[in-house]
Amino acid sequence: MEHVVIIGNGISGVTVARHIRKNSDKKITIISGETDYFFSRTALMYIYMGHMKFEHTQPYENSFWKKNKIELKKGFVETIDTDTKTLQFAEGDSLQYDTLVLATGSKPNKFGWPGQDLKGVQGLYSKQDLDTLEENAPNNKACNRAVIVGGGLIGIEMAEMLNSRSIPVTFLVRENSFWNGVLPEGESAMINRHIKNHHIDLRLSTNLKEIKSDENGRVKSIVIAETDEEIACNVVGLTAGVSPNIAFLKTSNIETGRGILVNRKLETNIPNVYAIGDCAEQREGGIGERRPIEAVWYTGRMMGEALAQTICGNPTEYKPAHWFNSAKFLDIEYQTYGWVFSKPRENEAHFHWKHEDDTKCITVCYNTVDNTFLGINTFGIRMRHEVFDRWLTEKRDIDFVMQHLAQANFDPEFYKHFEKEILLAYTNKLQTA
Amino acid sequence: MSLATPDALNITTKQKLALATGLVGLCILVLALFNINFPNRAVFLAISLGLITGGTILYSREAYLHKLEGIKNDGVWFKSISSRGVLGWALGVVLTVFYIVLYFYPQYLGLGVDGAANTGLIALFDPLSNLLSGNNASQWFVYGTLYTVAILAFGYKFMLKYRHNRYQQLRTASVMFFQTAFAFVIPELMARLNSDDFSLPYNDLKNMWPLNYYAFDQWRVDQFINAQTVGLFFLILGVVMIFVISPFLTYKYGKRWYCSWVCGCGGLAETAGDSFRQLSDKGVKAWKFERWMINSVLVFSVVTTVAVISTYLGYDSEKYWFTKNVFLISIGVFLTVLLAGILYFKRKELNKSAFRGAIGFYVLTIAFLIFFSFFDLSQIKINASYFSFGINQNTYNFDSALRTFYGFGIGSIFSGVIGTGFYPILGNRAWCRMGCPMATIMGIQQRLFSRFRITTNGGQCISCGNCSNSCEMGIDVRAYAQKGENIVRSSCVGCGVCSAVCPRGVLKLENDSMDGRINPTEVLLGNDVDLMDLLNKN
Ligand SMILES: Cc1cc2nc3c(=O)[nH]c(=O)nc-3n(C[C@H](O)[C@H](O)[C@H](O)COP(=O)(O)OP(=O)(O)OC[C@H]3O[C@@H](n4cnc5c(N)ncnc54)[C@H](O)[C@@H]3O)c2cc1C
């Protein structure tokens, strides 16, 4: 029987395993050095905040795997010999495969800052990172202040986590406004204010110079590059992005760039070896407007869905449909459908509306030549994926979208609706433009 | 987790004061319980209830109003009281003891036996009871008052906790209203209408059969019939509620119209019980147990009610419109037609185990009906000591034995002692989930004939688990959401908290057409459209 071995029990690895099981009775083994069972990485923050316990973040009951004949192996793969199709484990044992799927995810970036390996300095990616944070910052007596370096999605989550335990947080963001490489100006500015409303010490246009150590090799402070200001702290969170977790492949024949290079069918340069999820890099560059490496939950899952078909004898390309994503900035939910770039590109314009309470806004991007609707960012208002997906496929124009926005509303019943207000603002803008 | 308590969880000085205020109020009740005689009972009762309510209000304002609007679940799994810690267990024991005393030893609360004046705790409530109904208090009046106070005070807390969420606020305002008006004030005032030749039974209009298991007991039906037009109106209204109003509303809005907007049990669960919602068991085993348990209780409740009614129809037939056998046959025919209809029209939606279960429970019920028609239950004597380890020495007729056992086992032990006493252990809806026969009936309908569903938002779920964690009914909401499948479950009470806590805006409770309500998927929205077409059609 063909033995499919999957390295990585994250969303990508687990999705491919589940779908292979649905379509075949191949032998399946999932390997992970991190945890015994699949858990939701996106929920790590809620464990620290006490909303859930670790076991609640496991999407399947422990009995699920046996019932579906998916074998789980805890262990860290050190080397891969693709000639003999053998995996060598750090624990000393080895495993043979017929088909190999690499779904090894990411690791936090470190940019060579002085002091980045001190005790108390950490990223937030794995279950182990969470345990470390629990040790480093159990409460605001043990941790008087934390500094977070890097203004992305994980950075703001970490700020929220520490804030939930009343630990004062200084948040260093290199850009002059939070996440403005992705978010248009109005949105980014609104989030800046929201962060400050949560009493988080947000420092924009601020870079880290170095992390200073006390006599025990523990962080005692950080220094800011621009001002040389020294800030005393007990924990430093490094959240300046992630990159593919592929160091262990360096000795293998598998071709890598920043990530594991794959074609549209998610095949690597070696037959029967595939890569999906955060660790995969599209060899020919990003698909459509997408980046070559897509490090989000949804794309990992979609790659898993597609690859399972290929492995089960129905060669299938990874062909994602319209882009979508979501996140939450403290109390403000964010969803996006289609493409809204931080600055309108050529022949593009943005329409921006913000509610006076400063917690809700939308930005709609459209083509200025033919008025086609290209995408929407929505903050504090939930919208329907299905409706926007359809409108994008139908290439609706912006007027249509603005007039029918109510159809896309997904807020709970009895919520106040803003479509009329938005439409009014939109019409006014057209008249003055 | 770590040994050190995370600091944010230590409460503020103001909150400590608020707690102390509430505790002083409780202390007055406890002192009364231990027979301290308060000089002016009305004043002390007012002070006590005022302090309890005031304390809760102060505490909640301090907890929520200084923070921005949003989800307030920080530390629920760290706090001893809400994570089955020592405090949780202690509270569970206190509540359980309270319920046992309330149901079985009301004399310890000070109930005056055989016309004697009330003493202790119950006497403290006499002034209020006299004000409302003109009668002295009973243990049920004390319980009803505390119950209402709990729903009001904790309802306020819940509304502050969800002050960004209008669905939660309206729903809570609704249960607060129905509890205060329908369960508490109106029935007490109606008791004032009673005179020597006119008497209505205590009637909480919204409390229908089978939740109200004594709805059709002979004494009650007689009282209604004797109470002229008004009584007859209420009796007919009760039947119309069961067969017309409730099915209609459940069709339009799901069973939430009752369970989380109107019902008193639900009202307490959603307000005072909110802190325990995460404790319900989400496992598959618990779900299996739930299905057996809740359907068995329904059968038990139907059989008991039918036994009780058919017995008095048997020996008192000239008083009613029905005779015993006409009654039994119509029930049998009704159930048969209902089941046949479901099995035929909904055959695609029922899996094997649902199919088998339905047939099994049906056969069991019909067997009882046949049994009742051949025997005169009032002639079969049952000695309760065999079933109660000798505690209860009485001998009952078969029908009243069933009735007594149901009242004891389901009415008191299950819905009261376990249902509420075990909040801090089993979560706040153990009774609603495992026991309530009314929830079963509406649930079957919700699953098969209702426009209500929880819609999942395309491919947006990140499997975080907040929804499942907050589901008081123990539904593994995530299991559906991460497959992009709508949630259509008989047990869902539509509390909407799963939707509220979802950080990615994935869940929406809504009423829409029946078509496509149940939508199992292979591949989620957002992936290759051809692949979706190919797989989702199979
Ligand atoms: C805190 C946080 C919040 C996030 N929130 C969001 C969000 O809201 N939305 C979103 O879209 N995305 C979010 N992401 C990103 C998302 O979690 C990732 O894109 C996704 O988990 C990647 O899944 P994956 O299966 O590719 O890899 P992973 O989940 O990283 O799984 C890889 C697994 O492989 C194991 N592994 C790696 N190498 C080896 C080896 N040599 N031997 C054995 N095991 C190995 C790793 O230990 C790991 O368990 C978040 C990420 C983090 C860290």
Ligand code: SF4
């Ligand atoms: S599924 Fe959601 S709405 Fe239904 S009972 Fe559970 S938490 Fe409430």
Ligand code: SF4
């Ligand atoms: S539906 Fe929402 S709360 Fe539930 S698992 Fe998915 S993202 Fe989390």
